[in-house]
Amino acid sequence: xxxxxxxxxxxxxxxxxxxxxxxxxxxxxxxxxxxxxxxxxxxxxxxxxxxxxxxxxxxxxxxxxxxxxxxxxxxxxxxxxxxxxxxxxxxxxxxxxxxxxxxxxxxxxxxxxxxxxxxxxxxxxxxxxxxxxxxxxxxxxxxxxxxxxxxxxxxxxxxxxxxxxxxxxxxxxxxxxxxxxxxxxxxxxxxxxxxxxxxxxxxxxxxxxxxxxxxxxxxxxxxxxxxxxxxxxxxxxxxxxxxxxxxxxxxxxxxxxxxxxxxxxxxxxxxxxxxxxxxxxxxxxxxxxxxxxxxxxxxxxxxxxxxxxxxxxxxxxxxxxxxxxxxxxxxxxxxxxxxxxxxxxxxxxxxxxxxxxxxxxx
Numbered sequence: 001x002x003x004x005x006x007x008x009x010x011x012x013x014x015x016x017x018x019x020x021x022x023x024x025x026x027x028x029x030x031x032x033x034x035x036x037x038x039x040x041x042x043x044x045x046x047x048x049x050x051x052x053x054x055x056x057x058x059x060x061x062x063x064x065x066x067x068x069x070x071x072x073x074x075x076x077x078x079x080x081x082x083x084x085x086x087x088x089x090x091x092x093x094x095x096x097x098x099x100x101x102x103x104x105x106x107x108x109x110x111x112x113x114x115x116x117x118x119x120x121x122x123x124x125x126x127x128x129x130x131x132x133x134x135x136x137x138x139x140x141x142x143x144x145x146x147x148x149x150x151x152x153x154x155x156x157x158x159x160x161x162x163x164x165x166x167x168x169x170x171x172x173x174x175x176x177x178x179x180x181x182x183x184x185x186x187x188x189x190x191x192x193x194x195x196x197x198x199x200x201x202x203x204x205x206x207x208x209x210x211x212x213x214x215x216x217x218x219x220x221x222x223x224x225x226x227x228x229x230x231x232x233x234x235x236x237x238x239x240x241x242x243x244x245x246x247x248x249x250x251x252x253x254x255x256x257x258x259x260x261x262x263x264x265x266x267x268x269x270x271x272x273x274x275x276x277x278x279x280x281x282x283x284x285x286x287x288x289x290x291x292x293x294x295x296x297x298x299x300x301x302x303x304x305x306x307x308x309x310x311x312x313x314x315x316x317x318x319x320x321x322x323x324x325x326x327x328x329x330x331x332x333x334x335x336x337x338x339x340x341x342x343x344x345x346x347x348x349x350x351x352x353x354x355x356x357x358x359x360x361x362x
Contacts, residue, residue: 006332007038015040015051024057065348067109067337071116074341076133078119079348080107086121088133091341094354098136102129109151113158120161122149128163130175142173144180151227151255153196155238156218162238164191170226172238174215181213184224184241185234193227193266196238197258203278206242223278225264227253233266235278245281249274257298257305265305267295273307288317297338306345308335314347327357 004027008014011022020040027033036054051059068079070091077091078100086107088098103123110121112133119131128142128149147166154161155172162184164170170184170191185191199205199221212219222238229252235244251270258264262278263285273288273295293311304318312330317323333350340346345357 004331011038018042024053026057064350065336065352065354066106067111068339068346068348068354069111069119069337070339070341070344070346071112071133072114073116074344076112076116077339077346077354078110078112078133079354080110080121080123082106084123086110086119086131088119088136089354091344091346091356094356098133100131100136100138102138102141103127106148108149111152111154113154115158118158120152120154120158122152122163124148126165126167128152128161128173140175140178142178142180144171145169147190150190150192151194153194153224155196155222159217160215160219162194162196162224164194164226166190170194170224172216172219174213177215179215181215182241184238185226185236187226187228187230187232187234189228189230189232191226191228192253193225193255195225195256195258195264197223197225197264198261199223199237199278200261203244203262205237205244206240208237208240208242212239223258225256225258225266227256227266229253231268233274233276235264235281244278247274247276247281254295255298257300259300259305265298265300267298267307269294271295271309273298290315294334296334296336299338299340301340301345306338306340308338308347310334312349314338316345325359327355329355 007024008022014020014022022038025035034056036057038051041050053059064082066080077089080086084103086100104125106124121129126145130140145165149163149165151164161173168187172181174181219239224238226234231249233247233253249268251268256266266274271292275285293309297308299306306316308314312332314327314335316325330349335347335349337348343359347355
């Protein structure tokens with residue numbers, strides 16, 4: 001039986017500093033627990049900390065999977081890592097197909113375009129890249145952000161994409177011309193999550209102050225949702241750039257998603273999942289709180305949603321939020337991202353594993 005390993009929850013931040021330390025422990029079955037520490041001896045040229053371990057522990061490699069997505073046909077998966085690479089793999093068995101290399105430092109987010117043949121990624125190098133999943137080539141690189149890119153969204157079929165960054169801005173990009181079409185919002189605070197959704201026709205999105213570029217495709221009647229580090233959840237018209245609402249939560253917002261043309265979800269660092277109605281956003285429809293661990297991922301699923309948290313929990317909520325299915329296996333390691341295809345759910349975790357769950361009818 002494998003010995004459980006525990007590590008300080010914020011080890012990734014602690015070991016980014018010279019002489020930074022993080023604790024860890026191991027409990028072999030039938031033996032006393034072994035306690036130790038990791039120490040950062042400096043940051044390498046590749047941005048990866050050089051880490052040594054105390055007696056009884058060995059550091060073999062430092063990397064973690066940060067994000068994943070599944071292609072529209074369900075055949076391929078993509079996952080990103082702190083080592084600056086992404087991997088394309090066969091969704092059915094995890095067989096590696098391609099390695100995408102070109103980012104410097106952590107790759108924070110990755111997703112397939114609707115075609116399933118092209119991948120969008122964003123990294124701590126402040127670059128947004130588009131890749132061919134067929135030959136691993138980087139076909140487009142967008143530059144303009146002044147901080148790491150934390151999340152992205154694809155508009156319709158993918159002529160335009162949206163990015164959110166640590167520099168506090170959300171930007172709209174033209175994929176065909178590799179150009180920024182404009183700054184959608186400048187928040188003065190990190191944008192941790194972005195989501196684009198079609199708006200119910202009862203919602204007033206406002207009118208643009210200037211005629212939209214002819215390069216904007218599919219931005220009309222769309223809402224843009226921004227999960228911000230300063231405890232604010234911001235919604236605006238994607239084409240108009242006009243505010244729809246600004247909601248203040250209990251802590252930093254990490255992620256957000258739309259459930260319908262007027263319902264949305266957003267998760268905070270202190271474990272709250274807010275369900276809001278865009279038509280009356282002053283008070284939440286419901287606040288779900290299962291633990292104080294950060295809510296890291298939210299995804300609309302069937303008639304409910306899937307959420308993952310920093311304590312390793314991952315669960316499906318259905319039937320008007322009254323029925324919950326737990327997805328186990330991650331132990332206490334944070335589950336960073338969830339992706340689905342039909343009855344299959346994929347998760348990526350700090351332990352470096354991608355897990356696939358096959359669901360029966362719920």
